[in-house]
Amino acid sequence: MVHINGKDIDVAGQSLMDFLNANDYEMGTFxxxxxxxxIHKEDYKTYILRDGDVIEVVQFMGGGCGTSxxxxxxx
Amino acid sequence: MKxxxxxxxxxxxxSRFILGSGKYSMELIKAAVENAGAQIITLAVRRTNTxxxxxxxxxxxxxxxxxxxxxxxxxxxxxxxIARMARELGCGDFVxxxxxxDSKYLLPDNVETVKATEMLxxxxxxxxxxxxxxxxxxxxxxxxxxxxxxxxxxxxxSNKGLATKEFIQILIDEIDLPVIVxxxxxxxxxxxxAMEMxxxxxxxxxAIATAGDVPVMxxxxxxxxxxxxxxxxSGLGRxxxxxxxxxxxxxxxxxx
Numbered sequence: 001m002v003h004i005n006g007k008d009i010d011v012a013g014q015s016l017m018d019f020l021n022a023n024d025y026e027m028g029t030f031x032x033x034x035x036x037x038x039i040h041k042e043d044y045k046t047y048i049l050r051d052g053d054v055i056e057v058v059q060f061m062g063g064g065c066g067t068s069x070x071x072x073x074x075x
Numbered sequence: 076m077k078x079x080x081x082x083x084x085x086x087x088x089x090s091r092f093i094l095g096s097g098k099y100s101m102e103l104i105k106a107a108v109e110n111a112g113a114q115i116i117t118l119a120v121r122r123t124n125t126x127x128x129x130x131x132x133x134x135x136x137x138x139x140x141x142x143x144x145x146x147x148x149x150x151x152x153x154x155x156x157i158a159r160m161a162r163e164l165g166c167g168d169f170v171x172x173x174x175x176x177d178s179k180y181l182l183p184d185n186v187e188t189v190k191a192t193e194m195l196x197x198x199x200x201x202x203x204x205x206x207x208x209x210x211x212x213x214x215x216x217x218x219x220x221x222x223x224x225x226x227x228x229x230x231x232x233s234n235k236g237l238a239t240k241e242f243i244q245i246l247i248d249e250i251d252l253p254v255i256v257x258x259x260x261x262x263x264x265x266x267x268x269a270m271e272m273x274x275x276x277x278x279x280x281x282a283i284a285t286a287g288d289v290p291v292m293x294x295x296x297x298x299x300x301x302x303x304x305x306x307x308x309s310g311l312g313r314x315x316x317x318x319x320x321x322x323x324x325x326x327x328x329x330x331x
Contacts, residue, residue: 005122029130030123031163036156038163056122058160060131062096062104063119063144 004055012051017044020057030059079308081253081275083115083222084169084201086140090114091270092300093142093255094293095280096131103289104134110293117142117171117278120161132166142203144171151190158195170195171225172204181231185212189219196220205257208242213250224250225278227258228269232281234261237268247273263292263299270303271311 001008004019011019016032016039032039033056039047049055080087094113096104108116116139118131135141143161148154151174158170172195174187183205189212192202201222206212208226216224226246229238236259237243247254253275260266266277277300286292 025123026128026130029132031160033156033160038159040163056160058120059123060118060141060143060161060164060166061121062099062101062131063117063121063146 001051002049002053002055005057011049012053014049015045016047016049016055019049020044025057030057032057079304083203083253088114088140088276090297091276091304092266092297093117093257093276093278094283095278096135097280098284099289101129101131101134104131105136106290107283107293108136108139110290110297111283112297113139113293115140115142115169117144117280118161119144119146120157120164121147140169141166142169142171144173144205145191146173146175148172148174148191149176149187150174150184151187151194154187154191155194155198158191158200159198162200167201168199169201169203172202183207183227185209188212189215192216192221193219203255208239208246210242210245210249213246217250217252221252223253223255223275225255225257228256228265229259229261231258233259234282234285235259236261236265240268240272243269243274244272263295266296267299267303267306270300271306273307276300 002011035054080089090112092111092113093115094108094111095117116135118141120143145154145157148157154172154174161170162168172188172191174184174191175181176184185207188204188206192204195202196219203223203225204216204221205225213224224246226243229235243256255276255278256269256274257278260277260279261282269277279296283289283292283296
Protein backbone atom coordinates (compact mmCIF):
# COMPACT_ATOMS: atom_id res chain seq x y z
CA MET A 1 0.00 0.00 0.00
CA VAL A 2 1.11 3.54 -0.72
CA HIS A 3 -0.07 6.27 1.65
CA ILE A 4 -1.17 9.13 -0.62
CA ASN A 5 -2.71 12.30 0.83
CA GLY A 6 -3.81 10.41 3.90
CA LYS A 7 -5.27 7.36 2.13
CA ASP A 8 -3.81 3.88 1.61
CA ILE A 9 -3.94 3.11 -2.10
CA ASP A 10 -2.89 -0.12 -3.84
CA VAL A 11 -0.58 1.37 -6.46
CA ALA A 12 2.84 0.04 -5.48
CA GLY A 13 4.84 -0.79 -8.62
CA GLN A 14 3.25 1.97 -10.73
CA SER A 15 5.24 5.01 -11.77
CA LEU A 16 4.33 8.24 -10.05
CA MET A 17 3.46 9.70 -13.46
CA ASP A 18 1.00 6.88 -14.19
CA PHE A 19 -0.68 7.38 -10.83
CA LEU A 20 -0.99 11.15 -11.33
CA ASN A 21 -2.39 10.79 -14.84
CA ALA A 22 -4.85 8.08 -13.84
CA ASN A 23 -6.16 10.18 -10.98
CA ASP A 24 -6.76 13.38 -12.88
CA TYR A 25 -4.07 15.57 -11.34
CA GLU A 26 -3.59 18.64 -13.49
CA MET A 27 0.11 18.98 -14.37
CA GLY A 28 1.76 22.22 -13.36
CA THR A 29 -0.58 22.98 -10.46
CA PHE A 30 0.86 20.77 -7.74
CA UNK A 31 4.01 19.55 -6.04
CA UNK A 32 4.75 16.00 -4.92
CA UNK A 33 6.62 15.07 -1.78
CA UNK A 34 7.64 11.47 -1.08
CA UNK A 35 8.85 10.48 2.39
CA UNK A 36 9.43 14.18 3.16
CA UNK A 37 11.54 14.81 0.04
CA UNK A 38 10.26 16.73 -2.98
CA ILE A 39 10.14 14.79 -6.23
CA HIS A 40 10.86 17.04 -9.18
CA LYS A 41 8.65 16.93 -12.27
CA GLU A 42 11.33 15.41 -14.46
CA ASP A 43 11.48 12.40 -12.12
CA TYR A 44 7.74 11.55 -12.12
CA LYS A 45 8.18 8.98 -14.92
CA THR A 46 11.06 7.15 -13.33
CA TYR A 47 9.85 7.22 -9.73
CA ILE A 48 8.25 3.84 -8.99
CA LEU A 49 5.87 3.89 -6.02
CA ARG A 50 6.85 1.46 -3.27
CA ASP A 51 4.97 -0.18 -0.43
CA GLY A 52 5.07 2.12 2.57
CA ASP A 53 5.83 5.32 0.63
CA VAL A 54 4.17 8.40 2.14
CA ILE A 55 3.18 10.75 -0.67
CA GLU A 56 1.79 14.26 -0.39
CA VAL A 57 0.40 16.03 -3.44
CA VAL A 58 -0.18 19.69 -2.60
CA GLN A 59 -1.12 22.99 -4.22
CA PHE A 60 -1.84 26.58 -3.25
CA MET A 61 -5.17 27.40 -1.64
CA GLY A 62 -6.66 30.47 -0.03
CA GLY A 63 -5.10 31.27 3.33
CA GLY A 64 -4.28 34.21 5.53
CA CYS A 65 -3.08 33.29 8.92
CA GLY A 66 -3.62 30.00 10.68
CA THR A 67 -6.74 29.31 8.71
CA SER A 68 -5.68 25.78 8.28
CA UNK A 69 -5.26 24.27 11.69
CA UNK A 70 -8.98 23.81 11.62
CA UNK A 71 -8.68 22.01 8.30
CA UNK A 72 -5.27 20.55 8.92
CA UNK A 73 -4.67 18.35 5.94
CA UNK A 74 -0.94 18.02 5.65
CA UNK A 75 1.73 17.12 8.17
CA MET B 76 4.87 60.70 -0.73
CA LYS B 77 5.22 59.40 -4.27
CA UNK B 78 8.38 57.51 -3.43
CA UNK B 79 7.20 56.18 -0.10
CA UNK B 80 8.01 52.51 -0.58
CA UNK B 81 9.36 49.69 1.53
CA UNK B 82 11.55 46.78 0.54
CA UNK B 83 11.29 43.07 1.23
CA UNK B 84 13.78 40.62 -0.21
CA UNK B 85 15.06 43.18 -2.69
CA UNK B 86 11.56 43.93 -4.02
CA UNK B 87 10.10 47.38 -3.61
CA UNK B 88 6.45 47.78 -2.64
CA UNK B 89 4.37 50.94 -2.65
CA SER B 90 1.25 49.31 -1.18
CA ARG B 91 1.41 48.76 2.56
CA PHE B 92 -1.60 46.48 2.66
CA ILE B 93 -0.92 42.74 2.60
CA LEU B 94 -4.05 40.79 1.89
CA GLY B 95 -4.81 37.26 3.06
CA SER B 96 -6.68 35.04 0.61
CA GLY B 97 -8.50 32.75 3.06
CA LYS B 98 -12.26 32.46 3.52
CA TYR B 99 -13.25 34.12 0.22
CA SER B 100 -15.16 32.71 -2.68
CA MET B 101 -12.68 32.66 -5.58
CA GLU B 102 -14.64 35.26 -7.55
CA LEU B 103 -14.23 37.80 -4.76
CA ILE B 104 -10.47 37.48 -4.46
CA LYS B 105 -9.72 39.42 -7.64
CA ALA B 106 -12.03 42.30 -6.68
CA ALA B 107 -10.60 42.34 -3.16
CA VAL B 108 -7.00 42.49 -4.44
CA GLU B 109 -7.85 45.26 -6.89
CA ASN B 110 -9.79 47.39 -4.40
CA ALA B 111 -7.14 46.81 -1.74
CA GLY B 112 -4.43 47.89 -4.16
CA ALA B 113 -2.49 45.01 -2.60
CA GLN B 114 0.86 43.99 -4.10
CA ILE B 115 1.34 41.02 -1.78
CA ILE B 116 -1.17 38.26 -1.06
CA THR B 117 -0.77 35.29 1.26
CA LEU B 118 -1.64 31.73 0.32
CA ALA B 119 -1.70 28.38 2.08
CA VAL B 120 -0.36 25.03 0.86
CA ARG B 121 -2.88 22.19 1.00
CA ARG B 122 -3.49 18.72 -0.32
CA THR B 123 -4.73 18.76 -3.89
CA ASN B 124 -8.36 17.96 -4.40
CA THR B 125 -8.72 16.52 -7.89
CA UNK B 126 -12.51 16.78 -7.89
CA UNK B 127 -12.65 20.53 -7.29
CA UNK B 128 -10.40 21.90 -10.00
CA UNK B 129 -10.34 25.58 -9.04
CA UNK B 130 -6.80 26.96 -8.94
CA UNK B 131 -6.52 30.06 -6.79
CA UNK B 132 -3.61 31.34 -8.90
CA UNK B 133 -6.06 31.87 -11.78
CA UNK B 134 -7.86 34.49 -9.67
CA UNK B 135 -4.83 36.52 -8.56
CA UNK B 136 -3.49 39.27 -10.86
CA UNK B 137 -0.03 38.48 -12.29
CA UNK B 138 1.77 41.49 -10.82
CA UNK B 139 0.96 40.49 -7.22
CA UNK B 140 3.75 38.92 -5.15
CA UNK B 141 2.69 35.62 -3.61
CA UNK B 142 3.49 35.05 0.05
CA UNK B 143 2.86 31.38 0.87
CA UNK B 144 2.44 30.64 4.56
CA UNK B 145 3.43 27.54 6.50
CA UNK B 146 0.15 27.28 8.39
CA UNK B 147 -0.45 23.76 9.56
CA UNK B 148 3.17 23.42 10.73
CA UNK B 149 3.65 22.51 14.40
CA UNK B 150 7.42 22.86 14.50
CA UNK B 151 10.33 24.28 12.55
CA UNK B 152 10.92 21.09 10.58
CA UNK B 153 7.36 21.00 9.27
CA UNK B 154 7.49 24.70 8.41
CA UNK B 155 10.63 24.12 6.36
CA UNK B 156 8.95 21.24 4.50
CA ILE B 157 5.93 23.37 3.64
CA ALA B 158 8.13 26.30 2.56
CA ARG B 159 10.12 24.06 0.22
CA MET B 160 6.93 22.69 -1.32
CA ALA B 161 5.65 26.25 -1.78
CA ARG B 162 8.85 27.27 -3.53
CA GLU B 163 8.70 24.20 -5.74
CA LEU B 164 5.27 25.41 -6.91
CA GLY B 165 7.27 28.04 -8.75
CA CYS B 166 6.05 31.31 -7.34
CA GLY B 167 9.17 32.76 -5.79
CA ASP B 168 11.15 32.70 -2.57
CA PHE B 169 8.85 34.56 -0.21
CA VAL B 170 7.50 32.65 2.77
CA UNK B 171 5.50 33.62 5.83
CA UNK B 172 6.53 31.33 8.67
CA UNK B 173 3.59 30.33 10.87
CA UNK B 174 4.10 27.69 13.52
CA UNK B 175 1.28 26.93 15.94
CA UNK B 176 0.82 24.11 18.36
CA ASP B 177 -2.70 24.75 19.48
CA SER B 178 -5.84 25.34 17.48
CA LYS B 179 -7.82 27.09 20.21
CA TYR B 180 -5.80 30.32 20.30
CA LEU B 181 -3.60 29.84 17.20
CA LEU B 182 -0.71 31.57 18.92
CA PRO B 183 2.69 31.38 17.22
CA ASP B 184 5.49 29.34 18.79
CA ASN B 185 8.25 31.95 18.90
CA VAL B 186 11.05 29.47 19.66
CA GLU B 187 10.28 27.19 16.71
CA THR B 188 9.68 30.26 14.54
CA VAL B 189 13.23 31.52 15.14
CA LYS B 190 14.61 28.07 14.26
CA ALA B 191 12.59 27.86 11.03
CA THR B 192 13.53 31.42 10.06
CA GLU B 193 17.21 30.63 10.39
CA MET B 194 16.94 27.41 8.37
CA LEU B 195 14.91 29.02 5.60
CA UNK B 196 16.99 32.20 5.36
CA UNK B 197 20.06 29.98 4.87
CA UNK B 198 18.24 28.30 1.96
CA UNK B 199 17.70 31.68 0.31
CA UNK B 200 14.08 32.28 1.28
CA UNK B 201 12.75 35.77 2.01
CA UNK B 202 11.34 34.96 5.44
CA UNK B 203 8.51 36.88 7.08
CA UNK B 204 7.84 35.28 10.46
CA UNK B 205 4.48 35.56 12.19
CA UNK B 206 5.32 36.06 15.87
CA UNK B 207 4.09 36.99 19.29
CA UNK B 208 5.36 40.56 19.83
CA UNK B 209 8.32 39.91 22.09
CA UNK B 210 11.43 42.08 21.78
CA UNK B 211 13.96 39.34 22.44
CA UNK B 212 12.35 37.05 19.88
CA UNK B 213 12.29 39.89 17.37
CA UNK B 214 16.03 40.42 17.89
CA UNK B 215 16.62 36.69 17.44
CA UNK B 216 14.61 36.85 14.20
CA UNK B 217 16.78 39.72 12.95
CA UNK B 218 19.89 37.64 13.67
CA UNK B 219 18.28 34.59 12.04
CA UNK B 220 17.96 36.50 8.77
CA UNK B 221 14.27 37.52 8.71
CA UNK B 222 13.23 40.07 6.07
CA UNK B 223 10.55 41.53 8.37
CA UNK B 224 8.71 40.62 11.54
CA UNK B 225 4.95 40.07 11.67
CA UNK B 226 3.68 40.52 15.23
CA UNK B 227 0.07 39.65 15.99
CA UNK B 228 -2.34 42.40 17.04
CA UNK B 229 -4.84 39.98 18.63
CA UNK B 230 -5.80 36.33 18.10
CA UNK B 231 -6.09 35.27 14.46
CA UNK B 232 -9.50 35.83 12.95
CA SER B 233 -10.82 37.57 16.06
CA ASN B 234 -11.19 41.07 14.54
CA LYS B 235 -10.39 42.43 18.01
CA GLY B 236 -7.77 44.96 16.95
CA LEU B 237 -4.54 46.11 18.60
CA ALA B 238 -4.62 44.16 21.87
CA THR B 239 -0.80 44.01 21.86
CA LYS B 240 -0.34 47.65 20.93
CA GLU B 241 2.31 48.54 23.56
CA PHE B 242 4.49 45.60 22.60
CA ILE B 243 4.20 46.21 18.88
CA GLN B 244 5.29 49.80 19.51
CA ILE B 245 8.42 48.49 21.24
CA LEU B 246 9.26 46.39 18.17
CA ILE B 247 8.69 49.37 15.86
CA ASP B 248 10.98 51.49 18.02
CA GLU B 249 13.73 48.91 18.48
CA ILE B 250 13.86 46.64 15.44
CA ASP B 251 15.53 47.72 12.21
CA LEU B 252 13.34 45.57 9.99
CA PRO B 253 9.89 46.34 8.60
CA VAL B 254 7.27 45.56 11.27
CA ILE B 255 4.13 44.25 9.58
CA VAL B 256 1.16 44.07 11.91
CA UNK B 257 -0.64 40.82 11.34
CA UNK B 258 -3.66 38.97 12.72
CA UNK B 259 -6.65 40.30 14.57
CA UNK B 260 -6.97 43.65 12.82
CA UNK B 261 -10.73 43.92 12.45
CA UNK B 262 -11.51 47.45 11.30
CA UNK B 263 -9.98 50.06 9.02
CA UNK B 264 -9.54 52.37 12.04
CA UNK B 265 -7.33 49.75 13.72
CA UNK B 266 -5.24 49.36 10.58
CA UNK B 267 -4.92 53.13 10.45
CA UNK B 268 -3.77 53.23 14.08
CA ALA B 269 -1.10 50.57 13.44
CA MET B 270 0.23 52.67 10.57
CA GLU B 271 0.17 55.85 12.68
CA MET B 272 2.38 53.97 15.16
CA UNK B 273 4.98 53.45 12.45
CA UNK B 274 4.24 49.94 11.22
CA UNK B 275 5.67 49.31 7.76
CA UNK B 276 2.52 47.53 6.62
CA UNK B 277 -0.64 45.82 7.83
CA UNK B 278 -1.91 42.41 6.92
CA UNK B 279 -5.62 41.59 7.07
CA UNK B 280 -7.83 38.78 5.90
CA UNK B 281 -10.80 37.91 8.09
CA ALA B 282 -11.82 41.55 8.53
CA ILE B 283 -12.34 41.79 4.78
CA ALA B 284 -13.47 38.24 4.04
CA THR B 285 -16.24 38.41 6.67
CA ALA B 286 -17.36 41.99 5.88
CA GLY B 287 -20.78 42.77 4.49
CA ASP B 288 -19.31 43.87 1.15
CA VAL B 289 -15.86 42.40 0.54
CA PRO B 290 -14.58 44.71 -2.24
CA VAL B 291 -15.90 47.83 -0.46
CA MET B 292 -14.19 46.83 2.79
CA UNK B 293 -10.95 46.12 0.91
CA UNK B 294 -11.09 49.69 -0.37
CA UNK B 295 -11.85 51.04 3.11
CA UNK B 296 -8.76 49.30 4.50
CA UNK B 297 -6.63 50.70 1.66
CA UNK B 298 -7.77 54.25 2.44
CA UNK B 299 -7.23 53.76 6.19
CA UNK B 300 -3.72 52.35 5.74
CA UNK B 301 -2.75 55.22 3.46
CA UNK B 302 -4.19 57.75 5.93
CA UNK B 303 -2.30 56.20 8.82
CA UNK B 304 0.93 56.15 6.84
CA UNK B 305 0.54 59.84 5.91
CA UNK B 306 -0.14 60.69 9.54
CA UNK B 307 2.99 58.83 10.62
CA UNK B 308 5.14 60.57 8.03
CA SER B 309 3.66 63.91 9.04
CA GLY B 310 4.18 63.33 12.76
CA LEU B 311 1.09 63.43 14.96
CA GLY B 312 -0.02 66.60 16.71
CA ARG B 313 0.87 66.84 20.39
CA UNK B 314 -1.44 65.76 23.24
CA UNK B 315 -2.05 68.08 26.22
CA UNK B 316 -1.55 66.58 29.67
CA UNK B 317 -4.47 68.65 30.96
CA UNK B 318 -6.60 71.67 30.10
CA UNK B 319 -7.36 73.03 26.64
CA UNK B 320 -5.67 75.13 24.02
CA UNK B 321 -7.77 77.13 21.58
CA UNK B 322 -7.05 76.43 17.97
CA UNK B 323 -8.90 79.58 17.04
CA UNK B 324 -7.05 82.75 18.06
CA UNK B 325 -10.30 84.74 18.07
CA UNK B 326 -11.96 82.72 20.86
CA UNK B 327 -13.85 85.05 23.17
CA UNK B 328 -13.59 88.16 20.98
CA UNK B 329 -17.24 89.12 21.50
CA UNK B 330 -16.45 89.98 25.11
CA UNK B 331 -13.17 91.83 24.49
